[in-house]
Amino acid sequence: MNSGTAGIETGRLSAAEAVEELARLAAEIAKHDDLYHRQDAPIIPDADYDALRRRNSEIEARFPDLVRDDSPSRRVGAPAAGGFGKIAHSRPMLSLENAFDDGDIAGFVDRVRRFLGLDGSEVMDFVAEPKIDGLSVSLRYENRSFVQGATRGDGAVGEDVTANLRTLDDIPDSLPEDAPDVVEVRGEVYMLHEEFAALNAERATENKRLEEENEKLAAEGKRTRRLIHLFANPRNAAAGSLRQIDSGITAGRRLHFFAYAAGEISEPVAATHWDWLGKLAAWGFQVNPEAGQCRGLEEMVAAYETIVAGRPDLAYDIDGVVYKVDRHDWQERLGTVSRAPRWAIARKFPAEQAETVLERITIQVGRTGALTPVANLSPVTVGGVVVSRATLHNQDEIQRKDIREGDAVVIQRAGDVIPQVVRVVAEKRPATSEPFTFPTRCPCELATPVVRPDGEVVVRCSGELACPHQQVARLRHFVSRDAFDIEGLGVKQIQEFFDDRLIRTPADIFDLRSGDGRSGASLTDRERWGEQKVRNLFAAIEARRTIHLDRFIYALGIRRIGTATARLLARHYEDLESWRGAMKAVAGERAECASVPKKPEEVGESYAELCHIDQIGIGVADDLAAFFGEPRNAAIVDELVERVTVEPVETAAADTPFAGRTVVFTGTLETMTRGEAKARAEALGAKVSSSVSARTDYVVAGPGAGAKEKKALELGVTVLSEAEWREMVGAQSG
Ligand code: IVH
DSSP states (O other): OOOTTTTOGGOOOOOOOOOHHHHHEEEEEEEEHHIISSOOOOOHHHHHHHHHHHHHHHHHHOOOGOOOOGGGGTTSSOOSSSSSOOEEOOSSOOOOOOOOOOHHHHHHHHHHHHHTOOOOSOOOOOEEEEEEEEEEEEEEEETTEEEEEEEESSSEEEEEOHHTTTOOOSOOBBBBTTTTTEEEEEEEEEEEEEHHHHHHHHHHHHHHHHHHHHHHHTTTTTTOOOOOOOOOSSHHHHHHHHTSSHHHHHHTTTTEEEEEEEEEEEOOOOEEEEEHHHHHTTTOOOOOOOEEEEEEHHHHHHHHHHHHHHHGOOOOOOEEEEESSHHHHHHHHHHHTTTTEETTTEEEOOOOOEEEEEEEEEEEEEEBBEEEEEEEEEEEETTEEEEEEEEEEEEEEHHHHHTTTTTEEEEEEEETTTEEEEEGGGGGTTTTTOOOOOBBOOTTOOBBBEEOOOOOOOOOEEEEGGOHHHHHHHHHHHSSSSOOTTTTTOOOHHHHHHTTTTTSSSSHHHOOOOOOOOOOOOOSSSOOOOOHHHHHHHHHHHEEEEEEEHHHHHHTTTTTHHHHHHHHHHHHHHHHHHHHHHHHHHHHHHHHSSSOOOOHHOHHHHHHHHBBBBBHHHHHHHHHHHHHHHHHHHHHHHHHTTOOOOEEEEEEETTTTTTTEEEESEEEEOOSHHHHHHHHHHHTOOEEESOOOOOOEEEOOTOOOOOOHHHHHTTTTTOOHHHHHHHHHHHHOO
């Protein structure tokens, strides 16, 4: 190919030259990809390869219209900056609530029965399936052709991995005639044990070759090449293989897929989950052969035992058993709560344990100042993952288990939870060991004394916002996945930027400049911060300048305000200004009420309104009051809102009579349980409250309604009978 354009600086290329150069680069990069990935015989150093890709991206950035279909930057529909395109899921990809023993399953069955208002004699069927330890993806078929595949991502938005998924044999390209026009099939991508072992063996061999080569390079005074990492477990290997920009690599990794759920579907194809699995199998998907129907608790427990017994013989990893209510109409009624369906639950396998040595106990300071002791361990593999740290929870836990530095300890790890120290192996205790003394001062440079309020187990640093450890912990929380979710600002980067005074409060993140941070230093001058990395970081920050109210509230890191409570608050107050105004009022009212109030109403109107939001109690209200009562917190929020746009909550169905209205249920409902009624109201955009005030829009009163109905009538609030309510929400009677 003509390479006349190869030497021209990207900034000087004319459009015609850019066309030529992009064609040359596409071919050149594809050639090297092939040599590297498929033939395992690269002919240019990594740095030169990176330079080719960078040149390609630079030209594309200058001439966006000239980006080729086969551009290296677009191989998986990826934006020019690298990475994958984003896909918003048409239905959220949910996670599952966890259960750990038979009792939890009994509780689940009970909850389902009560929610649906079934009596003890009604038969409930479930399906039990192995919980595959892979990564979930959603496959979209339009007019029976596979058109798009996405990873789960955060449940709302995933990554476009269509091209990679096309390389899986278990994913049909097309569906038969009887499939509806739009079908989304969801399931798990996983890797077999033997393929995982072979892949790691291959990588180990490659590393040996690299080591030999590096010896030569080092001898010649040249830069050596980085070794490749081995995958910790099949799940990581599957994830790493699916998230390859070059789908050729995915194809070489032989991934598999089990189908087990549905996303959007244009017309129903099955009345039960069991029939849906049958349909999936008929359409050519792999459905897990260990799945089975079970009737009632006893059969559910038996199904678990069977799957546990068969686990050692499976060729892939599973980490539990998923139970699903079989009837789809019941699934529909049960709906979801906090991103998990009420109609399914995952029973996790017991945690795996291992023995190791506790080398040192260090103290971590959380965002609210809590001092958490951490066990630093000799690295040990538990459940396929190398563990070198475990939480010790608090001072009492250390005393109770008499955990000391130097002890041999048994640790355990279950799912994604932080590893725990189960017990000390007493007979191995060194003679010289001494009990651990819990610090009386914060480990930060201010060494502020710690306090332990009466009756609490948690020891806190009294330095509040002045404590650098707390500041860093808050920043880490701020950028974490459920909060602002800023890619490229992880634990390490936050600490680094904090230490260099580039970022001290959340608002600083949005003031970062590539050339002049607070310190006047350029980000691009920093070690390990190349141009591309800086560009990616700014793109990630820009992408979060607009944020939903619930994430914003959660990100502030207020004590006890988790994602679920943040959502409740966002739903109730709907937009930032109403919420902020209310919180300031709450703080003011609470500050004026020195004695311990008996009733929220005694504190004030805003405080009472907050306490009466369903599932919010006095504890949470006091935490919010304390947060907004602290002027430095209020200032942090003020600075932040000047830099970001907070999107109000969209009421789910603006055209329903309940959108944005406050509803109170009282008395006994006869055709629907309280839980179902509440869920239904919320799905229609209503806010459900537990007490009647002038702001209540409807009171739904069943038999036995007393004081609340009376109060509603006094205040002129509309009181509905159950039948009227059902009619308004469009529920079929009977
Ligand atoms: S059902 C609406 N079934 O587990 C329910 N999930 O912890 C959607 N998983 O995100 C999930 N095997 O990645 C379901 N047989 C199975 C599963 C399964 C594995 C994963 C899935 C999900 C996670 C939740």
